[in-house]
Structure formats: structure tokens, C-alpha cells
Amino acid sequence: MAIVSIEKLCKEYQLGTFTVPALRDMDLTFEEGEYAAIMGPSGSGKSTLLNVLGCLDRPTSGRYFLGDRDVSNLSDDELSYIRGQRIGFIFQSYNLIPQLNIIENIEVPMFYQGWPEGKSEQKARQLADMVGLSDRLKHRPFELSGGQQQRVAIARALANDPLIILADEPTGNLDTESGKDILKLLNSLCEQGKTLIVVTHDAGVGQRAERIIHLLDGRIERIEKNGRHRPEKVETHAQIPPVET
Amino acid sequence: MFWFRLKRTVKLGGKSLWMHRLRSTLTTLGIVFGVCSVIAMLAIGQGASQEAQAAIAKLGSTNVIVKTVKPPATQTITAETESLSQYGLTYDDAESFRETIPNVQVVVPLFRMTEQAWYRMRKAQMDIVGTVPWYPEVAPVHLLRGRFLTAQDMEYRRNVCVVDEQVADQLFIVDDPLGRDIKVKGAYYQVVGVVTSIGATSLGSEDAANMIASDTHASGLIGNVYICLTTFKNIFGETQVQYPGTTRTTERVELQEVTVKVGSIDQIPITQQILESILDRTHTKKDYQVVVPFELLRQARKSKRIYTIVLSSIAAISLLVGGIGIMNIMLASVSERTREIGIRRAMGAKRRDIIFQFLSETVMLTLSGGLLGIIIGILIPYFVTHYSNMPTVVTPLSLILAFGISGAVGIIFGLYPAYRAAHMDPIESLRHE
Numbered sequence: 310m311a312i313v314s315i316e317k318l319c320k321e322y323q324l325g326t327f328t329v330p331a332l333r334d335m336d337l338t339f340e341e342g343e344y345a346a347i348m349g350p351s352g353s354g355k356s357t358l359l360n361v362l363g364c365l366d367r368p369t370s371g372r373y374f375l376g377d378r379d380v381s382n383l384s385d386d387e388l389s390y391i392r393g394q395r396i397g398f399i400f401q402s403y404n405l406i407p408q409l410n411i412i413e414n415i416e417v418p419m420f421y422q423g424w425p426e427g428k429s430e431q432k433a434r435q436l437a438d439m440v441g442l443s444d445r446l447k448h449r450p451f452e453l454s455g456g457q458q459q460r461v462a463i464a465r466a467l468a469n470d471p472l473i474i475l476a477d478e479p480t481g482n483l484d485t486e487s488g489k490d491i492l493k494l495l496n497s498l499c500e501q502g503k504t505l506i507v508v509t510h511d512a513g514v515g516q517r518a519e520r521i522i523h524l525l526d527g528r529i530e531r532i533e534k535n536g537r538h539r540p541e542k543v544e545t546h547a548q549i550p551p552v553e554t
Numbered sequence: 555m556f557w558f559r560l561k562r563t564v565k566l567g568g569k570s571l572w573m574h575r576l577r578s579t580l581t582t583l584g585i586v587f588g589v590c591s592v593i594a595m596l597a598i599g600q601g602a603s604q605e606a607q608a609a610i611a612k613l614g615s616t617n618v619i620v621k622t623v624k625p626p627a628t629q630t631i632t633a634e635t636e637s638l639s640q641y642g643l644t645y646d647d648a649e650s651f652r653e654t655i656p657n658v659q660v661v662v663p664l665f666r667m668t669e670q671a672w673y674r675m676r677k678a679q680m681d682i683v684g685t686v687p688w689y690p691e692v693a694p695v696h697l698l699r700g701r702f703l704t705a706q707d708m709e710y711r712r713n714v715c716v717v718d719e720q721v722a723d724q725l726f727i728v729d730d731p732l733g734r735d736i737k738v739k740g741a742y743y744q745v746v747g748v749v750t751s752i753g754a755t756s757l758g759s760e761d762a763a764n765m766i767a768s769d770t771h772a773s774g775l776i777g778n779v780y781i782c783l784t785t786f787k788n789i790f791g792e793t794q795v796q797y798p799g800t801t802r803t804t805e806r807v808e809l810q811e812v813t814v815k816v817g818s819i820d821q822i823p824i825t826q827q828i829l830e831s832i833l834d835r836t837h838t839k840k841d842y843q844v845v846v847p848f849e850l851l852r853q854a855r856k857s858k859r860i861y862t863i864v865l866s867s868i869a870a871i872s873l874l875v876g877g878i879g880i881m882n883i884m885l886a887s888v889s890e891r892t893r894e895i896g897i898r899r900a901m902g903a904k905r906r907d908i909i910f911q912f913l914s915e916t917v918m919l920t921l922s923g924g925l926l927g928i929i930i931g932i933l934i935p936y937f938v939t940h941y942s943n944m945p946t947v948v949t950p951l952s953l954i955l956a957f958g959i960s961g962a963v964g965i966i967f968g969l970y971p972a973y974r975a976a977h978m979d980p981i982e983s984l985r986h987e
């Protein structure tokens with residue numbers, strides 16, 4: 310079942326009198342539980358796509374369905390609500406809040422969803438335990454290594470049981486070892502049935518995904534399927550958009 | 555839910571402010587000084603004004619007091635000259651007041667002088683007040699023990715006196731003053747009653763401040779002794795001889811004060827007019843002064859109002875300056891924490907959540923500044939009173955007001971930075987270094 314689908318999605322940026330097209334007429338769907346990678350050269354529109362998928366940005370035109378909801382034209386408040394409720398973000402630079410300790414950082418999304426105090430703390434502990442940081446709960450982000458910080462970020466991304474988890478270069482700032490670590494963690498999320506969309510430069514990262522979506526100049530260049538995972542499920546919408554050159 | 559949210563926001567605000575504690579402290583100084591100076595000055599002003607008003611009230615708001623003043627010297631007194639000058643209020647004046655003024659309740663003539671009084675081997679300087687039995691109707695003296703002067707005392711010029719508490723305490727100490735004699739200028743007076751002290755009743759000038767200065771303690775006097783005016787005149791005579799420098803002047807003054815009490819405050823202006831016209835007719839020299847306590851009260855209230863207005867303007871300016879400083883720092887804080895704002899927005903924070911966060915942080919800053927200001931503002935009047943005997947009154951209203959205003963300053967000057975924070979683009983903020 311498609312959990313994310315975009316239709317004829319365009320995103321343009323206005324730079325003075327110039328219009329910079331970042332995404333052009335993009336059609337794409339993601340299945341529930343899918344592990345997809347988005348790859349492409351710099352400036353090809355990966356981050357823009359991820360921002361639109363993450364409801365941080367509205368498309369210039371086209372439609373975007375997230376779960377059962379058309380989110381292409383929502384107000385700022387509604388988008389905030391959707392972000393908090395349905396989307397988990399993992400950033401390249403971890404983006405933890407420096408004043409808060411680990412538990413409090415994990416609690417941030419739950420706080421804005423209005424979770425009661427006890428419940429959100431319990432959940433945060435559980436998640437910290439899951440990413441293997443149960444002994445660092447009261448530490449502040451700067452006291453942790455990059456890999457550990459990224460684990461916290463992953464725990465935070467899971468806090469609201471989001472529909473999709475979006476990661477922009479999650480291993481970009483990490484050394485190979487901790488990078489592998491994080492990828493393993495992401496893999497395990499996928500095995501738990503989470504839907505994961507990862508932007509990456511690293512072909513090794515891409516290889517772990519079921520599908521690699523290659524972007525070029527704001528268009529889907531090709532989609533590479535990687536049948537290793539979930540062989541029992543059949544891709545229902547394999548239509549590859551024509552590649553314009 | 556709201557309380558949890560508030561608790562979290564306050565906790566986070568506290569952490570963020572604590573991270574920049576020096577900056578936070580310096581920023582709030584404007585508010586601290588504004589608030590503390592206002593509270594301290596209000597307390598001092600309130601104290602002075604209450605004291606002035608109490609002093610004036612002591613004179614009686616339905617009284618008009620006419621006092622003898624030494625007229626400006628018309629004849630030059632050369633050395634070795636012996637001159638006799640007669641001036642001031644007379645019994646006839648008092649009599650014509652009583653007859654002419656409508657609605658007059660009582661007219662109280664009074665003569666006073668400072669003398670050494672003896673009780674056994676103890677002596678002290680005190681005010682000997684010659685007056686009439688109905689004196690308590692125009693002055694706030696209350697009988698504590700015994701009786702006040704009576705018509706018989708007056709008629710028979712008895713050598714009796716009434717002392718006030720201070721005299722009772724300081725001259726008699728442990729002895730019971732009733733029935734004892736005190737000696738003044740060689741004559742003995744039997745104490746028949748004890749009344750409450752009123753401090754100084756004499757008005758040096760028309761100005762309330764001077765009134766306070768002529769406090770009994772300040773002049774080393776210990777209190778008042780009341781004697782019948784008739785007895786007084788009998789014993790002391792009416793002529794005062796003074797030796798200013800080498801010149802010997804003999805002054806003759808019949809009465810030093812006449813207090814006219816009328817039925818109500820409304821009658822004060824007309825009473826004053828009549829008094830002045832009577833005196834104008836009979837006195838060629840300007841040797842009297844009309845004091846209207848009610849007028850003084852009005853002036854005191856007016857000057858208090860002016861003081862309050864001036865103070866409020868200073869307060870408003872200092873709070874404005876403090877508020878602008880706080881706004882400046884909050885803008886800096888917002889731009890430093892751009893990334894945090896982006897993170898929060900990505901995690902589902904709505905614009906109003908961000909506004910709430912930064913606004914509460916600003917309000918926390920100003921409220922803690924206000925609180926500190928209140929504490930210092932209470933301490934300053936405390937020390938002022940402690941070290942200078944100046945009365946101060948810290949009113950609870952001024953504290954509540956100061957606290958409320960600090961909060962309001964936080965909201966007013968925090969609104970714009972919070973608005974800026976809430977309207978930053980989430981993507982841009984996340985990219986911000």
C-alpha cells in the first residue's frame with residue numbers, strides 16, 4: 310500500500326527575476342515499510358524533495374499525499390502538526406538541542422504533540438534503550454560522540470511513531486565505523502516495518518535499500534531495484550517515468 | 555497539560571538563560587535598577603508624605619491657626635539702645651474672633667515658652683504651654699490619667715499643671731507624677747493630669763517640611779507642660795526680655811497662637827477671610843500669620859501627586875530603556891538559536907509554540923529582574939530608615955505593581971523577538987550554522 314505518493318510535483322525557487330526549478334513534474338510513490346534511497350549529484354534536488362516530503366516546504370505545484378491526507382496545500386500550523394505526527398527527521402549534523410539532555414531531546418516531538426509528562430518520558434527511555442544509550446540519559450549532546458548523537462537523533466525520529474522517517478545524509482558526518490553502526494540501526498528499523506527514505510551520496514548506503522531513486526536536475530533519472538529485501542512483496546507501481554534528456 | 559508545557563518551557567528557558575548567565579544578568583540590570591529605584595523612592599516619598607500629613611492632621615483640619623510673628627524691624631536698633639517693642643496677637647483679637655466668626659466652635663488662645671523645669675533634683679528643658687481648659691478640642695491630646703485644666707483652675711489661677719507622657723517618663727521616671735510638684739522659674743505647680751504627647755505643635759513657618767524639623771526631640775525638649783493661661787500670665791508676666799547680642803530688647807507679646815475651630819472644612823476659606831480682615835483692621839504691622847492646616851494638607855497632597863508623576867516618568871523611562879535592552883538581547887538570542895528553532899519546527903512546533911517559548915523566556919528575564927529590583931527596593935528604604943531616621947513606607951501595592959510591570963515589559967519587548975523567531979523559515983533555520 311502506498312504511504313507516500315506525489316503527482317506532477319514541481320518545486321521552483323525564485324531568485325530575483327530567475328526561476329530555479331529544483332523539482333520538475335515528479336511522480337513517485339513509496340510503500341509502507343519500504344527502505345528507499347535517494348541518490349544523485351549535488352544540486353539534483355535530493356534535499357528539496359526530502360523537504361517537501363517532510364512537509365517543511367510546500368510544492369509549487371502538483372499533489373502530495375501522505376497516508377490518507379492531501380498535504381500539498383496546508384497552512385503552516387497544519388504542516389507543523391503533520392510533521393510532528395507523521396514524520397521523523399534524521400539530519401546529517403544530528404541537530405540535537407544543546408541545552409537539553411538526551412531524554413529531553415528525544416521528548417521534543419512528543420512535547421509538541423502534547424503527550425503527558427510521564428508517558429513521554431517513559432517512551433523516551435524506551436527509545437534510548439533501543440538505540441543503546443540507556444546509560445547516557447542525563448548527558449548533554451556535546452558529551453557524546455557523533456555516532457551516539459546520531460543514535461539519539463534516530464530515537465527522537467521514532468518518538469511519535471511516524472509514518473515515514475526521512476534521513477538526509479545520516480552518515481555524512483561520521484567516520485566509517487560509526488557510519489556502519491548507524492546504517493545497521495536503520496536496517497533494523499526497516500526490519501521492524503518502518504518506512505525509511507534516505508538521501509545519500511554513498512553507494513554503500515544505497516546498496517542496503519530496496520530501491521534507489523536516482524535524481525538528476527530535479528527529475529527522476531532512473532529507479533534501481535535491489536531485490537534483496539522483502540522478496541515476498543511485489544512492487545505494484547513499477548512504472549518508471551520517462552527520462553527526458 | 556498546560557502546566558506541564560509551562561513547566562517545560564520555563565525549565566528550558568532557565569537553562570538557556572543560565573547558559574548565558576552573565577549576559578542575562580547584565581541585561582536585566584536595567585529592569586532591576588528601574589524597579590528598585592521606583593520602589594525605594596516611592597517608599598521614601600510615601601514615608602515623608604505620611605509624616606507630613608500626620609503632622610498636619612495633628613494641627614486639625616477644621617482649625618485655622620493664627621500665630622504671632624515678629625514683624626520685620628522698622629526702626630533700626632542701635633547698640634546700647636533699650637527698646638520696647640510690642641507686637642502680636644492679643645486677648646482682644648481672640649475675643650473678636652469668638653464674636654465675629656460664624657459657626658465658630660472654640661477659640662483657643664495660647665502662650666508658650668521654653669523653660670527649665672525641676673522635679674526634685676532632676677531638671678529638663680520643656681515647653682511650658684499656657685492655654686485654656688478647652689485646649690484638647692483643637693489639639694490631639696488625650697487624657698491618660700487625672701484631669702485636664704478646668705474653668706476653676708482658670709478662674710482662681712491655680713498653680714496646677716498637666717504634663718504629657720514624655721515629661722511623665724523622663725522627668726518623673728518611676729515616680730507617679732499625679733499630685734507631685736514641679737518647679738518652673740521658682741514657682742511650684744501640682745501635676746493634676748497626664749496626657750498623650752503630640753510632639754511639636756508649633757509651626758515655624760507655613761511650610762510642612764519645617765514643621766517636621768521642629769520636632770521636640772530635635773530641639774532637646776522633652777515634652778509639654780500645660781498650665782492655665784491665667785496662671786501663666788500671672789507668674790511669668792507678659793513681657794519678655796531678650797538680649798540679642800549687645801542690644802537689649804524688651805518684647806511684649808500677649809499671645810503666641812490663637813486657634814479657631816469651626817464646624818466643618820467647608821467653612822475654612824470664609825473663616826480665613828474673616829480672620830484676615832479682622833486682623834488687617836487691628837494690626838498695622840504684619841505681626842501675625844494665618845496657618846490653615848487643611849490648606850497645608852492640600853498642598854502636601856498636591857506635592858505628593860507631583861512627586862508621583864515625576865517618579866512615574868523616571869520609572870517609565872528606565873523601564874523603557876531596560877525593555878529595549880532586553881529586546882536587543884532576545885533578538886541576539888533568537889538569531890543565535892536559529893538552528894534550535896528550525897529543529898523544533900521540524901519536530902512539530904507550531905509558530906505559536908515558538909512565540910510562547912521566547913516570550914516566556916523574556917518574561918522570566920524581566921520578572922527575575924523585577925524580583926531582584928523589589929528585594930533591593932525594599933532593602934534601600936529599610937537602611938534609610940535604619941540609619942537616618944527618615945520614615946519610609948513600602949506599600950504592598952507598589953510591589954505588586956512593580957512585579958506586574960516587569961512582566962508587562964517582558965511581554966511587550968519580547969513580542970517582537972518571539973515573532974521573528976516564529977516566522978523564520980524552518981529549512982533556512984536548519985541550514986543555519
Ligand SMILES: Nc1ncnc2c1ncn2[C@@H]1O[C@H](COP(=O)(O)OP(=O)(O)O)[C@@H](O)[C@H]1O
Nearest residue numbers: 322324329331350351352353354355356357358
Ligand atoms: N532556497 C533556495 N533558493 C534558491 N535555490 C535553491 C534553494 N534551495 C535549493 N535551491 C536550488 O535547487 C536545486 C536543488 O537543490 P538541493 O535540493 O539542495 O540539491 P541536493 O540536495 O541534491 O544537492 C539546486 O539547484 C539549488 O541551487
Ligand SMILES: [Mg+2]
Nearest residue numbers: 352355356357
Ligand atoms: Mg542536499
